[in-house]
Structure formats: structure tokens, C-alpha cells
């Protein structure tokens with residue numbers, strides 16, 4: 001059995017408006033990695049993550065998750081695969097006006113029948129699990145607060161709990177700390193690290209700050225204009241690579 | 257390596273000056289002129305000349321008149337097209353006008369001002385505005401009689417009046433309530449962002465939009481007349497008319513609300529592997545309930561007013577009662593009904609705006 005949880009081959013994405021966002025991207029992800037994707041704005045990072053769980057349909061190429069081809073599946077098969085891949089977003093994307101607990105419970109939707117979920121009927125087990133995940137992300141006592149009244153960092157932690165509720169094998173994180181302040185960024189990254197190391201969840205994460213990349217990534221890939229131009233360890237990103245990835249005039253900004 | 261973005265402008269933004277485009281512009285400009293001058297000639301002849309100057313009682317109408325007017329218009333247009341007096345040329349951008357000059361003082365505006373004044377004069381004539389009648393002795397006595405009666409409402413009929421008013425309010429409420437589920441469903445089908453993914457759903461979207469636009473453009477009053485022939489005069493006919501109109505109006509408002517929601521929660525729910533119905537229930541519905549509630553309450557408010565009007569053509573409730581007393585020229589009773597209607601409308605208006613403000 002292969003240790004690759006994800007194999008991406010020659011992935012292309014052309015949006016209906018003609019934008020060629022991915023131009024033949026190939027890479028593998030080993031189980032348990034914390035893989036960070038870097039690249040300029042518009043280089044195709046978000047597109048790449050969304051092609052993996054099919055929020056966007058790739059134009060061509062192949063994505064294998066646990067050796068199962070996901071670019072061609074549909075309906076309940078697709079939902080089955082999605083349920084094993086958690087996702088968190090830059091803007092958290094919680095359900096407004098709903099409590100923290102309800103938000104975390106939406107992580108079980110794929111395993112709950114449509115009618116039950118509409119009437120808010122979840123099993124005791126699921127509720128207990130949701131509460132323990134809320135505790136895990138340090139939000140005990142907040143389970144009945146409205147999610148949209150929490151601070152940005154707290155909302156992102158709710159989103160992590162929601163993703164963990166899926167029992168994911170892999171987590172996609174699209175710039176999870178881009179709208180947070182430095183201190184909060186670190187705390188959220190710490191939680192992701194914990195999820196990665198203690199729960200063994202493989203993580204694919206888009207990041208902007210190289211200081212965060214060096215601190216958390218086990219491996220880095222870089223995109224530029226929809227092509228993969230770098231793959232290696234975070235320590236190997238030197239001045240020269242930095243210029244190639246971000247352009248001649250770029251200066252590194254740090255976050256600590 | 258550099259980011260290559262294929263940017264193509266949408267068709268209508270691509271600017272190509274072709275001979276065809278230019279000549280079609282000239283034709284359009286000329287058509288505008290001919291229509292405007294044709295209109296000017298026709299109403300000048302029919303209203304200013306025949307009615308006001310010759311004071312004809314029954315000026316007969318033949319179809320040759322508008323045709324002749326168009327002919328006259330065409331001649332005038334052709335002559336003026338060469339000068340600075342052509343509105344058509346101006347509106348098609350075929351004049352070179354200094355950016356700093358205002359349009360107001362350009363020669364071509366002359367016809368524009370003339371048409372506005374002409375239309376005003378013709379309007380007065382057509383709506384038979386007559387100060388003489390407004391202030392005539394007999395007219396004023398009649399008005400005085402009605403007004404005194406209106407200000408002495410007959411409270412003897414307060415009980416049936418209130419019952420009729422309650423009937424109207426309930427009719428409006430039931431019409432709103434029945435419309436709700438239909439509008440709720442149609443709203444999703446009429447939301448562009450949910451329906452533009454596949455050709456099939458987009459076709460459904462267009463069909464639903466078409467239906468909504470057509471049915472909304474027919475007044476509830478007209479529906480009420482149709483239904484009163486169908487199911488007989490009474491509250492049921494009125495309610496059906498209100499329902500039909502409410503469904504279309506609400507569905508339109510609902511769908512616009514859906515088009516404005518943020519994609520984030522939808523993406524998040526899809527990513528959990530949720531069923532499409534669950535995606536809508538958790539990703540869309542929480543974002544729209546409050547605006548929906550607000551629209552619906554407002555709709556009930558509108559429906560109470562409409563139900564009153566529909567009552568005038570036999571849709572039941574207080575409107576029908578008003579029509580009956582008015583037909584019998586019982587002005588004291590009419591006075592009471594007018595007061596009751598005013599109070600209901602005021603209460604509905606006040607409470608609906610209060611409720612809507614509190615659920616913002």
C-alpha cells in the first residue's frame with residue numbers, strides 16, 4: 001500500500017471566462033505531511049485546493065485521494081470523498097446566526113439523513129463529540145454563543161472543530177490566517193499543528209507569510225502563474241528562490 | 257515565467273467602427289426624429305388646431321391622419337437633419353459637442369422643450385381639466401353635501417363594517433400565507449447564482465423568470481375580475497387574485513435576496529460532503545430568513561390595501577361594502593367606511609414597519 005494520501009497529476013483548470021488558472025500541476029502528498037502551498041496572489045493556490053475536493057471541477061488531469069480517482073466521480077460517491085476531506089477558509093464561512101454547537105455539528109451532515117438534519121436531530125454521540133471538539137479548540141463554554149459574534153480567531157477555531165467533526169483524513173486550509181492578527185495567526189496555526197501531529201491528519205495549507213511557512217510546514221510547494229515551480233523543504237527557500245517565486249522586487253515581510 | 261491572463265472584453269464593449277454600424281446609427285437617428293416630429297404634427301393638428309382653435313366637438317379620427325403626420329414629420333426631419341436641430345443625431349452621438357458645453361442650450365434641445373410644453377397642454381385638454389366645472393355652483397353644492405355627509409359618519413353600521421374589515425384583513429393574511437410556500441420554492445428557481453450551473457437549470461431559471469414577470473405585470477384587480485367569473489363574486493375570488501400576484505412578487509424579492517447572499521457558507525457546506533438539500537438548508541436558508549420574514553410582513557401590509565381595492569370589484573370584505581353604499585349614494589355610511597379603512601391601513605402600515613425594523 002502506498003503512503004501517498006493524495007496524488008495530483010497534470011492538473012489543468014480553465015475557468016469559463018477563459019482564465020487559465022492551473023497549467024499542468026503535479027505533486028504527491030504523503031500521509032501525515034503538513035504541506036504548505038505558497039505563491040503570489042492569483043497564482044492559483046485557491047483554485048488548486050478547490051479542484052482537490054471538487055468545489056471546482058478541474059478541466060483535465062487527475063486527482064487521486066487514497067488511490068481513488070476523484071475527478072470523475074459524482075453524486076453520493078463525491079460526497080463520500082468530500083466527507084473525508086475537511087476544509088477551512090480565509091473568511092471562516094460559518095453559518096451566520098447559528099450557535100457554535102450547531103456550526104460544529106454541520107460537520108456530520110454527510111452522515112446524517114436530510115430530514116434529521118433539517119429538524120436538528122443529531123445522535124447523542126455526535127453531540128458529545130462536537131462538545132469535545134469545541135473543548136479541543138479551546139472554546140468550552142461558548143457552545144451556545146452565536147458563531148458570528150465571536151472574534152476572528154475564535155471563528156476560525158470553530159471552523160477547525162467543524163472540519164474535525166468530519167473525521168477527516170486530510171484538511172485543506174485556504175489562507176486560514178490571512179484575516180487574523182499575528183498573535184491570533186500563531187494560535188490558529190498551533191491548533192492546525194496539533195491536529196496534524198496528534199490526530200495524524202494530513203494538511204494542505206495555503207499561506208502568505210514565509211515565517212509561518214518555515215515554522216509549520218514539513219514541505220513546501222510554490223505556484224506561479226498556475227505552474228508548480230518549487231518543491232522542497234521550507235529550509236531550502238533561500239533569497240534566490242524567494243525572488244523567483246515572488247518576483248524581483250519582492251521583500252520578505254515577517255510575522256512573529 | 258509570467259502570469260498570462262487571457263482577457264477578452266465582452267462583445268458589447270468591443271468597439272469597432274464599421275461602415276455598417278455608422279449607417280445603422282444614422283438610420284436610428286433619423287427614425288427618432290421622424291417619430292418625434294410625427295407626434296408633434298399629429299397632436300398639434302388634432303388637439304391644438306381641431307379642439308382648441310376650431311373648438312370641434314366631435315373631431316373624427318381616421319388612420320390616414322397619423323400616417324400623414326408621419327409624412328410631415330419625415331419631411332421636417334430630413335430638412336432639420338442637416339442642421340443643428342436634430343435630437344436624433346444628438347442622441348446617437350453624431351454631433352461633435354464640446355465637452356464643456358451643457359446640453360441644455362444646444363439648438364437641438366429646442367424641439368425637446370417644445371414637445372414637453374405641447375404634451376402638457378394636450379394633457380390638460382385630454383384629462384378635461386376645467387376650472388369652470390371645478391368651481392361651478394351645482395358642482396360645489398354637490399361636493400358640499402357629500403363632504404358634510406362624510407364628516408357625519410353613520411356609526412349604526414360600525415358592526416358590519418368592522419366585520420367586513422376583519423374579513424379583508426384575514427383574506428389578505430390567508431393570501432399571503434398560501435403564497436408563501438410557493439414563492440419560497442419559486443424563489444430558489446429564480447435565483448441566478450443557484451441556477452446558472454447547467455444548461456437545464458438555466459433554462460428552468462429563464463422560464464420561471466418569464467412566468468414571474470408576466471404574472472406580476474397583470475394587476476390583481478384584473479385577476480380578481482377573472483376569478484370572480486370563475487369561482488363567483490366574493491372573498492375567495494379576491495383571495496385567489498391576491499395569491500397569484502403575491503406569489504410572483506414575493507418569489508421575485510426572495511430570489512433577489514438569494515442572489516445577494518455570500519458564497520462562503522455554501523462552499524463550506526458543500527465541502528463537508530453535505531447533500532444539496534442540506535447545503536441549501538444550512539448554507540442558504542440562514543442567510544435569508546430575516547429578509548424573507550420582512551418581505552412577507554410587508555406583503556401582508558400591501559395585500560390588506562389591495563384586498564380593499566379588490567373588494568370594489570366584488571372581491572368581498574370592506575371594499576365590497578364601500579362599493580354597495582356608494583352605489584346607493586348613502587354618503588354617511590360611506591364616510592364611516594372610509595374612516596375604518598384609513599385606520600386599518602394606518603395600523604397595518606405602522607405595525608408592519610415596526611416589526612420589520614425590529615427584525616433587521
Ligand SMILES: Nc1ncnc2c1ncn2[C@@H]1O[C@H](COP(=O)(O)OP(=O)(O)OP(=O)(O)O)[C@@H](O)[C@H]1O
Pocket residue numbers: 015016017019020021039040041042043044045046047048261
Ligand atoms: N471563479 C472564478 N472564475 C474565474 N476566474 C477565477 C475564479 N476564481 C479565480 N479565478 C482566477 O484564477 C486565477 C487564480 O486564482 P486563485 O484564487 O486560485 O489564486 P490564489 O493564488 O488563491 O490568489 P490569492 O492569494 O489572491 O487568494 C486568478 O487569475 C483569478 O482571477
Ligand SMILES: [Mg+2]
Pocket residue numbers: 045046047174175
Ligand atoms: Mg486564494
